[in-house]
Amino acid sequence: RRARPVREVLFFPSRPCCVEALLAEAAEPGAPARPCPCPLPSGDTALSRLVRRVLSARRSLDLCIFSFSCPQLARAVQLLHRRGVRVRLVTDAQFMGLPGSQIGRLRHAGIQVRHDQHSGYMHHKFAIVDRRMLITGSLNWTTQAIQSNRENVLVVEDAEYVKAFQDEFERMWEEYNPANYSFF
């Protein structure tokens, strides 16, 4: 029997929190918890909820993120990749090389990344988990945005909305295929 579809709204800035326990549990499910030496509380915050939603991926994670500098979210994505989840990431050509960007690290870890090739921005900030749950809003995946900005994220488990975003993702994924680069 299916659980009730997820419907959630997260507002940022998030209260400061430690997500090490979440990441450790995802890396080694069931392993004994090692307390993190950092002084931050681990608790229920907008950031911890976002990380949990991302870590819930079992088969696929399609990411379309304008600016991605948050180390915790990058580690969550890497964990999923190592666990065999098919991760694809679309990002912005002009922002992917800025200081603090996690894109290089993710590529280094073997994650497929594609970027736009036009002068406008690839300004989306959404994720699709298992082709079933849409995470979207104003929030770039940056520490600045998570800690300091007023932001929103919607979590929507609704086939109609998910399909629209999945189709847009597939369009961009093809359009930004390096095999199609035109170099003008």
Next chain:
Amino acid sequence: RRARPVREVLFFPSRPCCVEALLAEAAEPGAPARPCPCPLPSGDTALSRLVRRVLSARRSLDLCIFSFSCPQLARAVQLLHRRGVRVRLVTDAQFMGLPGSQIGRLRHAGIQVRHDQHSGYMHHKFAIVDRRMLITGSLNWTTQAIQSNRENVLVVEDAEYVKAFQDEFERMWEEYNPANYSFF
């Protein structure tokens, strides 16, 4: 009998289009259409759909927009204000004064505008029409974003999501009340 709740996803960039007919009809409902001399087609585009949704407000329009420079959307908001719709606008202190910003024009027209007072950004981009329909996504209300960026906008007529955003709007509206300014 209520119509089926609105559920829509708009993707940008929008095809170029003229929205003069939409604005004219909103300004003077039923008046004979005067053809616009501009060469752009008027047609069904992401921009025209967004303008239509905004213009559908009858009682209230609560706006929370990080960067607002699109003249057509500013004119739509002014039209609503003139028609007696209660318009409230929350924006970002650092972006409201940038060249091309429409915030001055909207204030000049008598629309209430409040802005954040912290170093982070007020980065939301949402609108609530008649406390019933939520318009939210990655899209700032700028010509650049509408014409050049990859962006998304969700239109959601769902009490649960609308309430979360309406509550967040009311919190910000109070927090940014100039009567509470602290000037430090």
